[in-house]
Amino acid sequence: MQEETPSVGEQAQEPEAPKKGKKVPKEKLDEAMAQIAKLTADLEHWKTEYYKAYADTQNLRKSLEAEARTAARYRSAGFLTELLPSLDAFNIALQNEPPSPETKNYLIGFQYIFNQIKSALEAEGVKEVAPKVGDEFSLDSMHAVDFTETDEVAEGKVCKVYANGYFLHDRLIRAAMVSIAKPIAKPEAAASEEAPAENPPHQA
Amino acid sequence: MAKEIIVGIDLGTTNSVISVMQADGNIKVIPNPEGTNTTPSVVAFKGSGEEIVGNAAKRQAITNPDTVSSAKRSIGTSDKFHISCLNKDFTPQEISAKVLAYMKSYAEANLGQPVKKAVITVPAYFNDAQRQATKDAGTIAGLDVVRIINEPTAACLAYGLQTDKSEKVMVFDLGGGTFDVSILEIGDGTFQVLSTNGDTRLGGDDWDHVVADWIAAQIKIETGANLTDKMARQRFIDAAERAKIELSSSLETTISLPFIGMGPNGPINFETKLTRAKFQDLTRSLLERCKVPMRNALRDSGLSYDDIATVLMIGGSTRMPAVQEMVAEITGKKINLSVNPDEAVSVGAALQGAILAGDINDVLLLDVTPLTLGIETLGGIMTPLIPRNTTIPTTKSQVFSTAADNQPAVDVMVYQGERPMAHDNKLLGQFTLSGIKPARRGQPRIEVTFSIDQNGIVKVSAKDLDTQQSQDITISGSNGLSQADIERMVREAEENRAADEKRKGDIEIKNKAQTYVDEINNTLNEKGDQIPADQKEQLTKLRDEAQGAIESDNIEKLREIVGRLEDAAAAAAQAQAGGANPNPGPAPEGQAGAADPEEADFTDKK
Numbered sequence: 001m002q003e004e005t006p007s008v009g010e011q012a013q014e015p016e017a018p019k020k021g022k023k024v025p026k027e028k029l030d031e032a033m034a035q036i037a038k039l040t041a042d043l044e045h046w047k048t049e050y051y052k053a054y055a056d057t058q059n060l061r062k063s064l065e066a067e068a069r070t071a072a073r074y075r076s077a078g079f080l081t082e083l084l085p086s087l088d089a090f091n092i093a094l095q096n097e098p099p100s101p102e103t104k105n106y107l108i109g110f111q112y113i114f115n116q117i118k119s120a121l122e123a124e125g126v127k128e129v130a131p132k133v134g135d136e137f138s139l140d141s142m143h144a145v146d147f148t149e150t151d152e153v154a155e156g157k158v159c160k161v162y163a164n165g166y167f168l169h170d171r172l173i174r175a176a177m178v179s180i181a182k183p184i185a186k187p188e189a190a191a192s193e194e195a196p197a198e199n200p201p202h203q204a
Numbered sequence: 205m206a207k208e209i210i211v212g213i214d215l216g217t218t219n220s221v222i223s224v225m226q227a228d229g230n231i232k233v234i235p236n237p238e239g240t241n242t243t244p245s246v247v248a249f250k251g252s253g254e255e256i257v258g259n260a261a262k263r264q265a266i267t268n269p270d271t272v273s274s275a276k277r278s279i280g281t282s283d284k285f286h287i288s289c290l291n292k293d294f295t296p297q298e299i300s301a302k303v304l305a306y307m308k309s310y311a312e313a314n315l316g317q318p319v320k321k322a323v324i325t326v327p328a329y330f331n332d333a334q335r336q337a338t339k340d341a342g343t344i345a346g347l348d349v350v351r352i353i354n355e356p357t358a359a360c361l362a363y364g365l366q367t368d369k370s371e372k373v374m375v376f377d378l379g380g381g382t383f384d385v386s387i388l389e390i391g392d393g394t395f396q397v398l399s400t401n402g403d404t405r406l407g408g409d410d411w412d413h414v415v416a417d418w419i420a421a422q423i424k425i426e427t428g429a430n431l432t433d434k435m436a437r438q439r440f441i442d443a444a445e446r447a448k449i450e451l452s453s454s455l456e457t458t459i460s461l462p463f464i465g466m467g468p469n470g471p472i473n474f475e476t477k478l479t480r481a482k483f484q485d486l487t488r489s490l491l492e493r494c495k496v497p498m499r500n501a502l503r504d505s506g507l508s509y510d511d512i513a514t515v516l517m518i519g520g521s522t523r524m525p526a527v528q529e530m531v532a533e534i535t536g537k538k539i540n541l542s543v544n545p546d547e548a549v550s551v552g553a554a555l556q557g558a559i560l561a562g563d564i565n566d567v568l569l570l571d572v573t574p575l576t577l578g579i580e581t582l583g584g585i586m587t588p589l590i591p592r593n594t595t596i597p598t599t600k601s602q603v604f605s606t607a608a609d610n611q612p613a614v615d616v617m618v619y620q621g622e623r624p625m626a627h628d629n630k631l632l633g634q635f636t637l638s639g640i641k642p643a644r645r646g647q648p649r650i651e652v653t654f655s656i657d658q659n660g661i662v663k664v665s666a667k668d669l670d671t672q673q674s675q676d677i678t679i680s681g682s683n684g685l686s687q688a689d690i691e692r693m694v695r696e697a698e699e700n701r702a703a704d705e706k707r708k709g710d711i712e713i714k715n716k717a718q719t720y721v722d723e724i725n726n727t728l729n730e731k732g733d734q735i736p737a738d739q740k741e742q743l744t745k746l747r748d749e750a751q752g753a754i755e756s757d758n759i760e761k762l763r764e765i766v767g768r769l770e771d772a773a774a775a776a777a778q779a780q781a782g783g784a785n786p787n788p789g790p791a792p793e794g795q796a797g798a799a800d801p802e803e804a805d806f807t808d809k810k
Binding site for chain 1: 226227228238239256259260261262263264265266267434435438439442443446460461462463466470471
């Protein structure tokens, strides 16, 4: 029987097939067994690596799909941010008392245009935050810019609205900018001039 | 498969960023629940025991004296923050820990797995006490801080600087409120800080304020109105910031402030143009202030600019062209801007985390095929199968067909390159598949498969799906092209794109017209007598017109009549139908969106 020769192109080193009838020396057998063990280990390793890589691909796809869904949901966020100065300007413009009946009609017209813009924004999922004087301050939707001293509004409540806020679905794009009421500071009681105070006030 | 991850955290004075390396080797910056990548390092306390962190805390800061916003400035000292509503003192590390804990929780929610380990960055000038306190902050937050690294070092990592070769680097960090310059020596696997300098009161906000002042002055000049109220000032600053950002990519911008105030004639509206040149003129002194720390850091390091190999730019304000030009001019180096400057430090920390987690070794660095591979099809067109920059190993198949009736064999010519015409690309090899059964052109289905193994060896096979006969060739060393060659081929494709596209378009019209002419011919030949005479005459006339245009290469004419040809061919097919299958042509094989199977440019082997 002819000795097998390894075919062209084979990668692995094939051990020589033993001649028929001859006993296989122990070291040849050990060598073959060791190689089998090594190849089996390699196979296990690459099988595991393959499954890991495959699973990673699946997981990556899932997370990319989730990101794509989020991006689609909040796609208008950037555009809305760009629009904010215009929306603010509309609000400011329409706050003013018209000086003449003619101007009043223009302002009414502009209010209608603004309403149309707001409708379109609502359809896209935009919600306006329009606090009123006297409202409770809510840190989820408002940004306290400063204090205003006043006795007309209860302390800690909204007493001025600088700008409205906007949500896109559940994401706050820009908080409403408000001023918080603070009681008017009373002038210091005139210091007694008759006698020096016994216990002069300590340095704070 | 929840592998242990180590996140990277940039714990900043004003804002913090958290990021992590994903399974595919890319770093992801993790957004907070409000959808932004940066979280303000602000913590607020309420009497109810409620703690507020991040944007929400910032929004209520002025109403709540128990809001802490700059814990980083006192970390590592014995300063304490007294929270009156709880009558309790907190150390700076306890405050920072709350910021870290908040980031940890939203990272866990985003990643869907626990986050236990982190790398946190600190300024290069932090002393031992400050570093230890930062580490403690992490521990208090429930994180195992595996490493504290310097911010400029993180920047180097983000920019992919390798520590195997020795070099000296300058890191220029201009943020919203602070400016830091560091000089590092990299080599032998380490990053060593040689010197640091900076200006803790110089940042992008200063540029905004200069422009806001100018706007107020312009309004005074143009309208006489002196607008100093808070609301107006805020609008000036917002408009200034927007203009600054615009001018980083445009030479001019418009500043528009309708209803900015009320005057004797009613509302005051203001609009003006601001050019980049004027902006740079207004803010020149700020740029000058940047030069001083650069000079000092260089002096303290004992080096000259000749010794510095590269300059890395981080911090959002380095987006300004004037800043980039100034740095490039002073250092004499080409500046490196390839990493997002707002996130570079966090990204670098995440990279360090990945290295420590052993991820960098695990991530298989796979090659990509540098140039598009495809075959030549009817008319000499290059039909791509594997686009350039596809990660390998990869396999792609597509079904083609014959160009002539009774064509018995196909020549598969394998080309590599970006030009739309096959002969402008490089021929890698070719082979022939024969034994195709006699059939009308476009009927046989020949599946061509390209596969590239991880060593870049390309195998192309063609299989007749009817006879099951196949042939293939193996092409190795197809990347005998150097990087310069590859770049040249891509560049040439760009330069010739318009002309190439036109040529390809012309050929495609011709092919299409020929297909319709053939369909009409088939109908006339086979069912000619069944078609009404006037329709037959129309068809014949149209066919002749088209055939003539094809032969004389009259592309204009073909463009004009191809619509009518298409309709006529469809009508002819209808007429021929009568129960049998309509004229085959649109066989939806393989390629999505393609009506016809692509026709290979096969020469008749006879």
